[in-house]
Amino acid sequence: MASMNDKDYYAILGVEKDASSDDIRKAFQQKARKLHPDVNKEPDAEERFKEVSEAYAVLSDPEKRQRYDAMRSGNPFAGSGAPTQPGGYADPFGFGGSPFGWGPFGAATSRRRSRAYRPRAGADVVYELTVDAETAAKGTRRGVTYQRYVSCDACHGSGSVASDHAATCPTCGGRGSITVDTGLFGVMAMTCPECEGTGRVVASPCSACGGSGRTISASEVVVDIPAGSHDGGEVRVAGMGNAGTNGSTAGDFVCRVCVPEERLSRGQVTGFNLIGFGLPFLALGLLTSSLSANAVFLVILFVFGAYLVARDGIRLAPRWWRNAGVATLNGLTNGLVIALFFAAMFSCTMRPMMGFYY
Template structure:
C-alpha cells in the first residue's frame, strides 16, 4: 500500500488553517467535479480530493494523520504501525460505511475501522436538554494488569482547533480502574467523561477500548496465553516437571517423556483469570547445550556412538 499525502492532494501547507483547507477543497471541486470538469481523470482526482478533505477537515483525524505521516513521502510503501492510534481521544463523529466505501485502501486502513471515529453516537434528549456525545479511545495496558487488576493513570491526546483554525493537541490524564480478568477488545466505560451535554443535559461517557502492549514472552488471544517454553534434551526425552513464571505467579508444568520441539501443551485455567479463565498454551522448544568445553564435546561424541540416532531416517 502506498502512502497518500493529503496536504499535497489539496495543495496546502501542513500548517494550513481550516479556512485555507476549505478554500482549497472548493477550488479543486470546481475544477474536477465530474458534472462540470473536462479533465480526463476528473472522477479519480475528485475522489482523491474528497478523501483528503474528509481527513483534513476533521480536527481529530487530522491530528492523528499528522502524527502518523511524519517522515513519509507520497507513493512510499506504507503500513501503519500496530496500535498507532492508541491514546487519541475521538468523538462520535465518523463516516458511514457507504461514505468510507468510496475511499482508498489507505483511508480504510487508517480510519475505516471501528474505534477510529467510525461510530456515530446520537444525542439523547431529556426534555429540553441533550446528553453529550460519547467519546472513545484505544488504550494500551500491561498484560500483568489483567492478572491482578490495577488503577492506572491514563493520558489521552485530545485534538482541538485554536482561534486561527489550526489543530492543536492537548492532553488530559485520568485515573482508570482496570478490572482483573479484562481482555483485549473489552471496553471500560467512564461515566460523564465524554462531551458535555447541551442545555444542561448530562455529559456523555468515555469508552476506553483495551489492548495489551507487546509482551516479551507471551502472545494473547482472548484470555488464552501462548508462549514458547525452552526445555533441555533430557527433559524432553525423559519427561520432567518444570516451573513456568506467569504474571499471576509460577505454575508447574509436566513435560511428557519423548516430547519433541513444536509440541503444544495446554494448561487449562492458567491464562487470564476470569469466569471462565483462559488457558496457557506452551510450544516446546528443545534447546541443546553448547559443545564448547572438552567434557561437553566428549559427551556429544559418546552420544553419537552409543545412541546410533539418525534424525533424517524416513524423511
C-alpha cells in the first residue's frame, strides 16, 4: 500500500493545492457519487472510492491538511505549528489564528449547501410592536411587512425537483458516517459529508433553494391587538413564521406588544432588585438591634437602587408599578435567603457576620 507521502490527495480529488474547504467538499461529493460500489460496478471502483474518501478525510481537516502539505514539501516539522501571526507570535494550536478553530478553515466562516435531507419545523418569527398605553387599552389593527423563509415555489417545499421522497445516501449507505483508513493518521470515523449524518439525501436538489425547500421572501400579515393589552402581551398568527425545511411545518408569527409607559428599563429592574435585596437585612437589623452596624451597607443599597429607578423616569401607569413590585419581590426573595442562611450559620458560633452580632 502506498504511503501517504506517495499519494497526491489533491490530484485524487481533482482540486488545486490552494482549494477552499468548499471546493474540496464538492469535489469529494462528485467523485463519491460516481465511484460508490453500489453505483459503479467497475472492478477498481471500491478501491478508488476508498482512496477518494482517504483524500477527503485528510484535506477536509485543517490540521491534517497542514501536516500533509508539510510532509509533501519535505519539512515534517512545518505542520507542528501555525504561521507566525501579524503581531510576531506563533499560534500553537494550528488553527490559523484562533484556538477554537475560528479562522480561514473555521466552521463559522461559511454556510455550506449540501444534499442532506433534514426535515425540521420552521422557527417562529418574533416581532415587537410598540404602541402607547391608550392604544393598547383600546386595541388596534396593524399591518406588518417582514422577511421570513417561505416554501420554495420551484420544488413546492420538498427540496427536490424530480421526487418528493428522499433517497438513501450513496456515500455512506444510510449509516450517516464513513470509516476511512488514512494510513499515518490511522482509521478515522467521520460524519458523512454527503448527507451530514442524516443517512438520507435529496434526490435531485432544487437549484432555487439548494435542496432545503425554502427561500427568503418578504411577507405581510395583519395583526389584531385586542383591547386591554399590556406590555409583554403576545398575539400569535399560526403558520406565518419561517417555513420548515424539506416540507416540514412552518412556525408562527409572534407579535409582542411593547408599551413604554408600562415597561421598566434594565436599570430600573436592577434598582428595584437592590431595594428588595436590602429589605430583609433592614428587618433583621431592627429585630436584633444591630441596625447601626449595617447602616453603611443598607444606605448604599437603597440610595443606589433609588438612583437607578429615578434616572430613567418614574411612570404613573398601574402596570408599571406592578412590574416594579415584581422586581422588588425578586430582590427581596434573594436577600431573604442569603440573610437567613448567614444568620443561622453565625448564630451557632456567636461570630460577627456583616456587622450583626449574636
